[in-house]
Amino acid sequence: MPINKIVASFDEAVADIEDGAVIMVGGFGTVVSTPSLLLEAIYRKGVKNLTTVSNSSGFGADVWRMQGAPFPEDMDILVRNERIKKAIVSAPVSALYVNNFEKLLRAGKIEIEMVPQGTLAERVRAAKAGLGGVYVPVGIGTVVEEGKEKKTIDGREYLLELPIKADFALIHAYKGDRWGNLVYRGTSRTFNPTMAGAARVTIAEVDEIVELGELDPEAIVTPGVYVDRVVARPKIAPAEEAEITDAQALESRRRYEAEIEDSIKAAKERGLRHE
Amino acid sequence: MSDDLQGKQRLDRQIIALRVAKEFKDGEVVNLGAGIPMLASNFIPAGREVVFHAENGVLGFGEVTLPGEGDLDLVNAGGQTVHPQPGMCFFGHDESFAIIRGGHLDISVMGAYQVSEKGDLANYMIPERQVGTIGGAMDLAFGAKKLIIAMNHTTREGEPRIVKKCSYLITAPNCVDLIVTDIAVIEVTDRGLILKEVAPGWTPEEVQSLTEPKLIVDPDCHDIELM
Numbered sequence: 001m002p003i004n005k006i007v008a009s010f011d012e013a014v015a016d017i018e019d020g021a022v023i024m025v026g027g028f029g030t031v032v033s034t035p036s037l038l039l040e041a042i043y044r045k046g047v048k049n050l051t052t053v054s055n056s057s058g059f060g061a062d063v064w065r066m067q068g069a070p071f072p073e074d075m076d077i078l079v080r081n082e083r084i085k086k087a088i089v090s091a092p093v094s095a096l097y098v099n100n101f102e103k104l105l106r107a108g109k110i111e112i113e114m115v116p117q118g119t120l121a122e123r124v125r126a127a128k129a130g131l132g133g134v135y136v137p138v139g140i141g142t143v144v145e146e147g148k149e150k151k152t153i154d155g156r157e158y159l160l161e162l163p164i165k166a167d168f169a170l171i172h173a174y175k176g177d178r179w180g181n182l183v184y185r186g187t188s189r190t191f192n193p194t195m196a197g198a199a200r201v202t203i204a205e206v207d208e209i210v211e212l213g214e215l216d217p218e219a220i221v222t223p224g225v226y227v228d229r230v231v232a233r234p235k236i237a238p239a240e241e242a243e244i245t246d247a248q249a250l251e252s253r254r255r256y257e258a259e260i261e262d263s264i265k266a267a268k269e270r271g272l273r274h275e
Numbered sequence: 276m277s278d279d280l281q282g283k284q285r286l287d288r289q290i291i292a293l294r295v296a297k298e299f300k301d302g303e304v305v306n307l308g309a310g311i312p313m314l315a316s317n318f319i320p321a322g323r324e325v326v327f328h329a330e331n332g333v334l335g336f337g338e339v340t341l342p343g344e345g346d347l348d349l350v351n352a353g354g355q356t357v358h359p360q361p362g363m364c365f366f367g368h369d370e371s372f373a374i375i376r377g378g379h380l381d382i383s384v385m386g387a388y389q390v391s392e393k394g395d396l397a398n399y400m401i402p403e404r405q406v407g408t409i410g411g412a413m414d415l416a417f418g419a420k421k422l423i424i425a426m427n428h429t430t431r432e433g434e435p436r437i438v439k440k441c442s443y444l445i446t447a448p449n450c451v452d453l454i455v456t457d458i459a460v461i462e463v464t465d466r467g468l469i470l471k472e473v474a475p476g477w478t479p480e481e482v483q484s485l486t487e488p489k490l491i492v493d494p495d496c497h498d499i500e501l502m
Contacts (some may be wrong), residue, residue: 028331028368029435030354032347033422048411055368060420069347091410097403099386102406117330119370125369133456138417141448181490184363186348193367217489221367257342259288260355262339266289267317270502275340 005180005230006209010041013203013231017042017168020085021071022051024124024164024199025075026171026192028089029056031064035172035205036071037233042170043077049085053079053124055117055166055191056091057101058204063253076100081112086111088164091121096252105172116144118162121194126163128198128226133239134160169199173222176206177213180227189221197226204230280481281433286474286499293500293501295398295455299325299388303381304334304374306415309353311425313339316351316478320502326362327351327363328380332371332409335363336493352411373416375411383419385412387426387451389441390486394451394463396424397443397463407444416447426455429485437461437468438487467491472499 001110007013017023024043027034030238042050058076065072078084080100087110093102114137115123135158139145149160171192174185182204184192196202204222209232267273286294292314299319301306301453307313319325326335329352334439336351337358338372345356366374374380382463389397400407429435435453454461459482460472470479470490479492 017486026289028352030331030347031348067347068343091408093401093404093406093408095408098404102404105406114409116409116413117368117411118376121368122374127362136376138413138447138476140415140417142445144413184367185366186346187329187350188348188366189332189367190371191368194369256353260339263289263292263314263317264339266293269339270293272318272320272489 002178004178005224005228006178007231010037010205010231011044011059012177012193013229014038014041015061017045017047019047021047022053023169024169024195025052025054026168026169026186026190027055027074028190029059029150030188031059031069031074032075033074033172033190033192036073036131038170038203038205038231039075039077040073043083045251048083050078050083052084053120054090055089055120055164057087057089058100059094059114060246060249061102063155063249065254067260074250079104082109084110084112088113088115088120090115090117096256097248098234099124099249104243107229115121120164121165121191123161124191124194124198127165128196128224131163131170133160137159138267139250164198164200167201169197169202171196171204173204173206175208175215176204176227176230177210177215177224180204180224180230181215181224182206183215184221194220196222201228202226203228205233206230207233277413280485283481284476285428287457289314290501291425291455291457294460294499297501298423298453299382300346301325301369304328304379305382305384306330306375306380307351308383308385308412308415310386311387312443313353314406315384316357317426322325323451329376331370332366332373333358333363343494346422363484372414373409374433375414377422378418380415380419380424382421383415384425385391385415387424387436388443389436389438390424390451390454390463391441392468393449395441395448396422396446397441398447398452400444409446412446413468416450421452422450422453423453424451424493425455427460428482435487458485461490471495
């Protein structure tokens with residue numbers, strides 16, 4: 001029988017994710033690297049008390065709508081709706097504004113385990129690769145070393161970092177086929193291929209499903225063996241009429257963009273602009 | 276600190292970034308953190324090939340685009356869209372941090388809340404909010420061959436950010452090599468902090484009065500050179 005990992009809908013793709021599940025969520029911080037529609041489907045399903053593993057805790061849909069992203073939901077949809085019991089995360093809060101995660105943290109409504117970003121990647125990879133842990137130098141002499149086994153190897157101190165396993169890994173890729181082979185687009189690769197295969201079930205949200213054989217075998221980034229389900233985004237984004245409400249986030253974004261413009265101007269004035 | 280120093284002209288963020296960019300040599304691999312450091316990618320003279328790395332899995336990208344003009348799948352670690360350029364390549368997060376942790380970066384530039392005279396760095400706990408984000412900062416501080424800090428010399432209240440011992444939780448011990456501020460350029464060495472350059476109109480004594488540990492004034496200490 002032909003292998004077919006393609007599922008018809010996002011709701012079907014997440015149908016067996018239950019309360020209390022441990023879920024990994026791919027992406028970096030930008031919404032385009034995130035499995036937005038899988039996150040929306042989990043929200044719709046109503047599951048709670050999740051343990052999440054992700055790089056960031058999201059910026060919220062308003063910020064991304066302003067940038068014109070067609071699918072604007074990120075981790076914030078689970079944060080602001082209080083679906084998360086514990087977050088294993090590298091970049092939970094913003095230096096620029098107080099995000100929803102920080103509000104929950106202050107209110108004592110969410111547990112956190114903060115992990116250096118590279119250590120997070122390596123702990124996830126350890127789970128995927130069947131390792132019992134990895135020795136990592138990052139964090140020696142800081143709070144990160146607390147409670148961890150130390151080992152000196154070739155004169156340098158390392159911490160034993162344990163694998164992070166999950167029930168489900170939700171990832172976003174550019175193209176996928178019915179075997180689950182995946183390719184990504186630009187800087188939206190991030191944690192997605194790292195997390196593929198690190199959970200009991202890996203679900204890939206793709207921009208486009210292609211015929212088997214269409215992806216160049218030399219260029220496939222995630223071998224289909226790591227992927228259990230593939231679900232495609234709709235071709236045309238649903239119309240977004242929603243009002244943008246998070247004034248603080250928007251103001252922060254506006255200042256950020258103004259600085260880029262200033263910087264380009266400063267470079268031009270000194271003859272340093274080449275584009 | 277005295278009121279006359281409080282009101283004295285300092286370098287703005289763009290000029291600090293311009294000074295930082297002067298450190299990048301031909302062929303070096305450089306990672307830029309959020310804030311002032313990221314601005315430095317705009318200040319590379321024509322003909323100098325610097326390879327920029329960003330944690331989100333890219334090496335060799337070009338200048339930042341105007342907001343709204345770039346491809347959202349081609350961004351630096353601050354989410355700013357950048358121009359593609361020949362030689363650029365993409366990779367996943369484990370590879371990205373193998374590059375950082377494995378010692379394959381020549382230079383990392385970050386912001387900071389405090390730097391100690393031993394080169395300890397505190398830049399992840401937001402002091403006034405008692406929360407923080409480690410992100411890639413620890414990996415970069417441990418992994419880069421050279422760590423440059425770009426920051427304001429004092430807090431908004433005028434307190435020194437260059438201190439004898441960090442009062443905030445540290446990101447990494449003994450990791451900073453060079454500090455570029457809005458009034459000075461300071462090298463961190465085994466001998467102590469060496470004042471190399473001062474902002475126009477500033478004297479070494481004035482810089483010292485806003486710095487907690489004792490500075491060693493380099494015999495060749497001069498005005499900040501930008502290009």
